[in-house]
Amino acid sequence: xxxxxxxxxxxxxxxxxxxxxxxxxxxxxxxxxxxxxxxxxxxxxxxxxxxxxxxxxxxxxxxxxxxxxxxxxxxxxxxxxxxxxxxxxxxxxxxxxxxxxxxxxxxxxxxxxxxxxx
Amino acid sequence: xxxxxxxxxxxxxxxxxxxxxxxxxxxxxxxxxxxxxxxxxxxxxxxxxxxxxxxxxxxxxxxxxxxxxxxxxxxxxxxxxxxxxxxxxxxxxxxxxxxxxxxxxxxxxxxxxxxxxxxxxxxxxxxxxxxxxxxxxxxxxxxxxxxxxxxxxxxxxxxxxxxxxxxxxxxxxxxxxxxxxxxxxxxxxxxxxxxxxxxxxxxxxxxxxxxxxxxxx
Numbered sequence: 001x002x003x004x005x006x007x008x009x010x011x012x013x014x015x016x017x018x019x020x021x022x023x024x025x026x027x028x029x030x031x032x033x034x035x036x037x038x039x040x041x042x043x044x045x046x047x048x049x050x051x052x053x054x055x056x057x058x059x060x061x062x063x064x065x066x067x068x069x070x071x072x073x074x075x076x077x078x079x080x081x082x083x084x085x086x087x088x089x090x091x092x093x094x095x096x097x098x099x100x101x102x103x104x105x106x107x108x109x110x111x112x113x114x115x116x117x118x
Numbered sequence: 119x120x121x122x123x124x125x126x127x128x129x130x131x132x133x134x135x136x137x138x139x140x141x142x143x144x145x146x147x148x149x150x151x152x153x154x155x156x157x158x159x160x161x162x163x164x165x166x167x168x169x170x171x172x173x174x175x176x177x178x179x180x181x182x183x184x185x186x187x188x189x190x191x192x193x194x195x196x197x198x199x200x201x202x203x204x205x206x207x208x209x210x211x212x213x214x215x216x217x218x219x220x221x222x223x224x225x226x227x228x229x230x231x232x233x234x235x236x237x238x239x240x241x242x243x244x245x246x247x248x249x250x251x252x253x254x255x256x257x258x259x260x261x262x263x264x265x266x267x268x269x270x271x272x273x274x275x276x277x278x279x280x281x282x283x284x285x286x287x288x289x290x291x292x293x294x295x296x297x298x299x300x301x302x303x304x305x306x307x308x309x310x311x312x313x314x315x316x317x318x319x320x321x322x323x324x325x326x327x328x329x330x331x332x333x334x335x
Binding site for chain 1: 175176179211212217218219221222223224225226264266267268291
């Protein structure tokens with residue numbers, strides 16, 4: 001990839017230079033770009049109208065363990081992700097698409113998204 | 119006139135389907151590896167049972183993105199017949215070719231037994247060789263076969279006469295005793311029972327021939 005670069009106020013010319021590998025250390029790499037990284041967690045739960053027999057079985061095991069008073073137990077999934085995106089809105093857009101089309105099946109599941117920049 | 123049987127990593131009923139169609143009924147059949155996109159020359163495609171991609175995430179959730187299924191969506195839109203059996207039914211719901219979803223059996227057991235079914239609709243080519251309310255017996259073998267859908271979807275299925283098979287004795291808690299459904303057009307059928315395991319008299323019963331024959335009828 002070639003890039004145009006202003007050489008400075010004393011030289012009214014534009015130089016063509018090749019940006020160096022972004023992986024090189026900063027002192028040797030004037031074009032290092034840091035893309036924001038985000039950490040996300042998507043929680044996937046069965047919709048309340050959908051029976052959760054595995055949750056019911058676990059609830060009865062809680063009773064056998066001697067833990068009383070567990071009146072509701074429903075099992076979901078937690079998906080942890082790290083991703084790079086230009087900004088938070090874009091990160092959110094990508095994660096919402098991912099959650100809705102892959103991580104959860106909206107016919108039977110709901111999902112919630114927790115997002116923070118790392 | 120020939121039939122394709124999709125082979126995903128983790129499919130385990132692909133050979134049974136081929137034995138039923140080619141071995142028992144003489145229908146030319148070829149396998150379709152999950153990365154294949156060429157469905158030319160096929161009149162029907164079967165998504166067989168098994169555990170596609172290990173059933174990771176949800177049954178059928180990863181299989182939905184297989185290259186062969188991109189072609190299958192076009193194939194179905196052109197009216198090609200698609201039969202999804204067991205895991206194949208789960209894939210069809212994840213893919214959106216059929217409504218609803220299949221969830222964990224109510225009693226948490228992996229159920230492996232014969233199930234008596236009522237033919238609930240003879241509207242489509244899959245079952246129009248039978249009479250309404252005829253009963254057939256097919257084996258079931260699944261841990262996640264409890265059909266679930268919204269009340270609205272259920273009403274729509276009934277209005278469009280899309281419920282193809284119902285269990286006489288509901289084994290898994292499916293809404294409306296549903297064992298299999300078609301799309302409104304009638305060219306796509308998904309069901310949890312295994313018709314391919316009831317085609318060879320040696321293994322007990324030939325009621326499944328109705329559906330395997332219907333691939334090309």
